[in-house]
Amino acid sequence: MSNPATHFTHAVSRRPGASVTGGLRAEDRGAPDLARMLAAHDAYIATLRETGAEVIVLEALEDYPDALFVEDTALCLPEGAVMMRPGADSRMGEVAHMRPTLAGLFDDLRDIAGPGHIEGGDILFTGREVLVGRSARTDAAGVAELRAILDEWGHPLREMQTPDGVLHFKTDCSLLDPETILSTRLLDASGCFDGYRVLHLPEGEEAAANAIRFNDVVLMPDGFPRTAEMLEREGYDVRLIDNTDCALLDGGMSCLSLRLNVA
Template sequence: MTDPTYEFTRAVTRRPSAGIVNGLRAEDIGTPDLAKMEEAHAHYVATLKKTGAEVIELPALEEYPDAVFVEDTALCLPQGAVMMRPGAPTRMGEVAEMEPTLRRLYDDVRRIEGPGHIEGGDILVTVREILVGRSDRTDAAGVAELAEIVSDWGHKLREVFTPPGVLHFKTDCSLLDGETILATKRLDASGCFEGYRVLHTAEGEEAAANSIRFNQFVLCPAGFPRTAEMLSNAGYEVVQISNSECAKLDGGMSCLSLRF
């Protein structure tokens, strides 16, 4: 029996564009270097392909600087896909650009019509439920509309809260397997993962929480050695991928793909 929350046959990615220098950022920690980002992105795509999954690589979108972060545009579930409604106005057009691709891959594609907002970076799918973190980009109305859609497909949604100053719920957590979550201590302290086994990122390595489990691999941002070692010791096959440039735009491992 496969686990639809981390065993995937397909992923969709989008190449970074030269417009990336104009991407959104919570604080300015430097301008991303396109060549470095492309190199890291190629490593990321190659790692996904190494699992045997098909990776659909979409072309760069110059007019949308943040379009490399495809995860925010949709939620992909076994039963269908839901097109999101981003909380950042400059990102609304990315959803329309992604929709034709998902319509080719899914029979059932629904849309968050609004007035609420919701982004994929705030959604963590586990075997038992869909956790959605309210954040600066995801509001109560967006969560309620998604809850209604996924209940049609037999999914239970639970609303939780992203810590202040953290862009997305998944900035601070990721799924490692059926019952295990990697999280920062600050997010776990909110009690949102009760009933799960939680592994904490090392002190000072909170940014490592945005990792992804994709088939046999856990893709982790490079530069967080103690967290990577902890995961290896826990029995996970870790692949470290440079995230230095995406991090300048508040992006991470989960943001760079839609997985289903």
């Protein structure tokens, strides 16, 4: 049976809007180029579809510049979906816009009611457990509320601390297969991946840490040749996606989709 953390029947993504140039960023390194971002998004969607998955592409939300980063709005598991409660005030409204789509895919929809906050970018589902990193966007109260839901669904949750200066837990790691995690040395040094095989990013290519395993391919940002070579040497089918503009908004491969299984 395929692992629900790496193999999917469906994905949900959202087109970038013109307002994306005003998206949140930890450091202002310039505004993204919308035309180039749309072309990269097309390539991303096409790659997901090539695996045989059905990809639902939602229209842009101009009132929410960061809405293309749909991963932060929900956690999708075999039992159902949990609607998140983003830690950035400007992103809170995105969840309600995602709800109708997920309600059409899942029978069981749960909510993080608050007052805590949690974002999908801080959650790594490995198939055998759910790893959650507290960060500037995810706090202890949000994690506790998610834990109560996952206890009911039978998924163990392991809570840890995302390193200072790292936006999301998955900014610095990704799941390559149920036993293997790609990680920066900084994050792995905490011991959070004990029990897994860990591949470290080559020095100077830490920004390639956010990749996604989607069915039989690994999507990773272009421009990191040593990381791509390492993954290919390990036997992964690597597909390179231009992440130039998403990176200006601290976004990456996992941020751009919700990945799920629907019978």
